[in-house]
Amino acid sequence: MKVKVLKKFxxxxxxxxxxxxxxxxxxxxxxxxxxxxxxxxxxxEKPKKQSTKKTTKKEDA
Incomplete structure (x- = not known):
């Protein structure tokens, strides 16, 4: 996981x-x-919550 640095450490x-x-x-x-x-x-930075939703493709009928 990667995050942006805000203060030197x-x-x-x-x-x-x-x-x-x-x-x-x-x-x-x-x-x-x-x-x-x-x-x-x-x-x-605080890590962003990752979405656990899976997108589904709608197939044309």
Whole structure:
């Protein structure tokens, strides 16, 4: 899962620095649990709820 970085921080798991103004590190990718943890602290955007609906195609009769 990927989310946009809001504030500069160093990830405690990867030791990598993420910066919203950086080219390479302006998007954080991690597990759903880790993203929830750091989004609660305000470092990344809150993950968007993914729709579980399946679209069905209507066939012409």
């Amino acid at each position: 160093r990830d405690k798991e990867t030791k990598k620095v993420f910066d919203p103004k950086g080219k390479d590190n302006s998007v954080y990718e991690g597990t759903e649990e880790r993203i929830k943890e750091i989004s609660d602290k305000g470092y990344v």
